[in-house]
Amino acid sequence: MAYSTKVLEHYNNPRNVGSFDKDDPMVGTGIVGAPECGDVMKLQIKVNPLTGLIEDAKFKTFGCGSAIASSSLATEWVKGKSLDDALGIRNTEIVEELALPPVKVHCSVLAEDAIKAAIKNLQEKQANSPQAVNS
Amino acid sequence: MIKLPVYLDNNSTTRTDPRVLEVMLPYFTEKFGNSASRNHSYGWETEEGVDLAREQVASVINASSKEIIFTSGATESNNLAIKGVAAMYRKKGNHIITAATEHKAVIDPCMRLERDGGQVTFLPVDKHGLVSPQQVSDAITDKTILVSIMAANNEIGTIHPLKEIGKICKAKGVLFHTDATQAIGKIPLDVEDMGIDLLSMSAHKMYGPKGVGALFVRRKDPRVRIDAMLDGGGHERGMRSGTLNVTGIVGMGMAAEICRKELAPESERLLKLRNRLHEGLTSKLEDIYLNGHPVQRLPGNLNISFAFVEGEGLMMGIKDVAVSSGSACTSASLEPSYVLKALGLGDELAHSSIRFGIGRFNTEEEIDFVINDVVRAVNHLRNMSPLYEMHRQGIDLKTVQWAAH
Numbered sequence: 164m165a166y167s168t169k170v171l172e173h174y175n176n177p178r179n180v181g182s183f184d185k186d187d188p189m190v191g192t193g194i195v196g197a198p199e200c201g202d203v204m205k206l207q208i209k210v211n212p213l214t215g216l217i218e219d220a221k222f223k224t225f226g227c228g229s230a231i232a233s234s235s236l237a238t239e240w241v242k243g244k245s246l247d248d249a250l251g252i253r254n255t256e257i258v259e260e261l262a263l264p265p266v267k268v269h270c271s272v273l274a275e276d277a278i279k280a281a282i283k284n285l286q287e288k289q290a291n292s293p294q295a296v297n298s
Numbered sequence: 299m300i301k302l303p304v305y306l307d308n309n310s311t312t313r314t315d316p317r318v319l320e321v322m323l324p325y326f327t328e329k330f331g332n333s334a335s336r337n338h339s340y341g342w343e344t345e346e347g348v349d350l351a352r353e354q355v356a357s358v359i360n361a362s363s364k365e366i367i368f369t370s371g372a373t374e375s376n377n378l379a380i381k382g383v384a385a386m387y388r389k390k391g392n393h394i395i396t397a398a399t400e401h402k403a404v405i406d407p408c409m410r411l412e413r414d415g416g417q418v419t420f421l422p423v424d425k426h427g428l429v430s431p432q433q434v435s436d437a438i439t440d441k442t443i444l445v446s447i448m449a450a451n452n453e454i455g456t457i458h459p460l461k462e463i464g465k466i467c468k469a470k471g472v473l474f475h476t477d478a479t480q481a482i483g484k485i486p487l488d489v490e491d492m493g494i495d496l497l498s499m500s501a502h503k504m505y506g507p508k509g510v511g512a513l514f515v516r517r518k519d520p521r522v523r524i525d526a527m528l529d530g531g532g533h534e535r536g537m538r539s540g541t542l543n544v545t546g547i548v549g550m551g552m553a554a555e556i557c558r559k560e561l562a563p564e565s566e567r568l569l570k571l572r573n574r575l576h577e578g579l580t581s582k583l584e585d586i587y588l589n590g591h592p593v594q595r596l597p598g599n600l601n602i603s604f605a606f607v608e609g610e611g612l613m614m615g616i617k618d619v620a621v622s623s624g625s626a627c628t629s630a631s632l633e634p635s636y637v638l639k640a641l642g643l644g645d646e647l648a649h650s651s652i653r654f655g656i657g658r659f660n661t662e663e664e665i666d667f668v669i670n671d672v673v674r675a676v677n678h679l680r681n682m683s684p685l686y687e688m689h690r691q692g693i694d695l696k697t698v699q700w701a702a703h
């Protein structure tokens with residue numbers, strides 16, 4: 164199976180690989196997938212307390228090239244967005260952008276889930292912590 | 299200078315040896331007769347070519363040429379052996395014993411027989427992929443007609459104790475078939491010494507052409523009979539009708555001849571290359587695991603799980619190396635290799651596996667290139683693996699609650 168040039172490009176030059184401190188109150192962490200299923204994505208967002216926008220994002224992924232590319236793309240897309248706008252990112256847009264074949268659609272679903280999980284984690288954190296800024 | 303990508307997928311198929319191609323070529327041009335044509339020299343000369351090939355193929359397993367039936371490959375040979383025996387001996391019994399790690403070309407014919415009312419025992423294997431002779435012995439009932447255990451596994455290279463299994467089958471009066479597709483030319487095989495009654499092989503795994511294979515069917519002690527699957531002109535003593543693939547058969551004969559003559563030095567050379575690859579990887583990477591048996595394995599086969607890295611992702615990173623993976627992502631099913639799972643390997647390690655298949659035409663220089671390329675890619679991918687990060691933080695991945703999808 165040949166990979167699309169966009170998948171290859173993200174695979175070879177993944178954007179935003181790395182980790183934030185998951186205990187940082189402005190960081191939301193989403194970990195989705197399972198090793199037995201062959202893919203695990205960790206996606207983290209860092210929100211600016213003043214603007215409420217996602218100012219940075221990082222990922223680490225265990226998975227095939229399409230899973231790596233999907234998460235790399237997801238970190239690019241969430242940057243600069245409000246949480247609501249980031250929640251609006253659909254896996255179908257990832258499929259289209261990366262030209263994923265049908266057998267790889269699950270990679271894009273996982274990336275969408277990772278964004279949602281990271282946002283949920285951040286919101287839960289903020290709800291439980293009085294000093295966090297709610298904007 | 300090495301040619302890229304380096305071909306290390308010799309368990310999948312092999313390059314046709316130039317010496318094999320050379321003997322095949324005249325059979326495409328001037329020697330084009332039908333080997334069944336008895337009335338002219340065109341037929342006689344191709345029949346001669348087929349006769350020689352039959353001798354050559356028989357010799358590599360110490361059989362007689364009358365016991366060799368040419369087929370289209372090991373898939374057909376396995377189907378013919380299993381279904382042919384089941385049909386011929388159905389009055390005697392309906393039970394077949396095989397292993398969980400067999401190639402699909404054995405498993406699926408067995409499953410079809412099961413759907414049609416037969417009984418099949420799929421023996422589990424130990425952590426190295428071995429079925430023990432004792433397991434076989436314990437599974438035999440008075441309804442058992444056939445035991446089919448592969449000589450060497452195509453994914454993990456594990457070699458079965460054929461002689462011991464053959465002895466048990468003989469003692470209990472049960473036919474013994476072995477799929478020797480991966481073993482021919484890599485380990486010595488002797489149907490007499492090992493008590494084998496039926497044996498499958500495929501030319502393209504032994505540096506011959508694709509689309510041709512053979513089935514050995516024992517002629518005496520006992521005389522094995524099989525029901526044909528292809529009826530027609532009565533070729534191959536009625537067991538496999540159809541005009542013979544003369545070019546392919548001639549090529550397979552030469553391939554077998556080379557395998558027989560060069561087995562000892564070749565397997566020694568392959569083993570050296572495999573050890574070089576294994577040691578090279580082990581010395582430069584942590585947390586890598588050998589799948590299959592540590593010593594009782596095909597000399598050219600190395601199957602390794604690179605923990606915390608997914609197999610297909612890794613193959614993408616080593617695009618200058620042609621290998622295959624037991625990862626799910628290479629199949630449409632999303633299920634990792636059933637062979638690796640049968641070893642009791644966790645799914646995550648099955649997803650992380652790469653099969654390196656070293657063959658006749660590989661060189662030390664290529665192996666060194668592969669070591670460097672794999673090490674680079676594994677480090678790159680571990681650097682972006684959340685599992686590796688957790689492992690480094692001392693988290694036991696088995697205790698993590700995963701949000702499986």
Ligand SMILES: Cc1ncc(COP(=O)(O)O)c(C=O)c1O
Pocket residue numbers: 309310370371372373374401403448450451452477479480500502509511
């Ligand atoms: C052990 C084993 N049996 C059978 C086969 C089937 O061979 P062929 O595809 O040539 O029919 C293969 C090859 O994939 C094999 O490795």
